[in-house]
Amino acid sequence: MSGQMSKEEVKKLFNEFDNGNGHLSLAEIDRAITHRYPQLGTNKKAIMRAYKEADSSGNGFVELREFRKIIQLLHHYDELSKLFEELDTNDDHRISYPEFKKGFSLLGEDDTDEQFLRKEFNSIDTNRGGYILFDEFCMYMAKRKVN
Structure with missing residues (x-):
């Protein structure tokens, strides 16, 4: 998963994660990341932090328009989590x-x-x-x- 994905790639990945209702819950994101990107899936702190920040609408879900942001944030918070763990x-x-x-x-x-x-x-x-x-x-x- 890369922060430099095309719109089509982002939409395709969103649809893979989505259960068909057009928005992603934390459980859907966690399950998909754990399955598809195991290197990130073990970092629950990074997933939770990215999820909260990406949900700019505040409705408790990540929609397609917010999804690119969560991709970028997952990498960012994963790196911060690794540094935190070193400290x-x-x-x-x-x-x-x-x-x-x-x-x-x-x-x-x-x-x-x-x-x-x-x-x-x-x-x-x-x-x-x-x-x-x-x-x-x-x-x-x-x-x-x-x-």
Whole structure:
């Protein structure tokens, strides 16, 4: 699955995923990706995040007009999920400050100033839970990409 598909290829893939009602539920997308693209199918966090973002109408389904976006987002969030997993060295599905500090260079940064790192960590931890969750990490990486 590539983000650079023609309109015809996108429509054909949508029809493969669709059960015939013209829109895709999360279950349809998950099942199709798991079956057709097993390399992405195991990454449930990426699938869920891409699904939520692609549903621009907010109706809980992905229609054909939103489908190209989910294809692009799946690749993007799959890559972010892999990076998140590298930072999450104890595999508890969240990044602690020590993990963040140790892995900050994985984000392409070399600043090791303790005050800066703590401030950066706290800005990512928007729910103030003391850990960075995947959604918070995605938001942070999106802001970094824009700036």
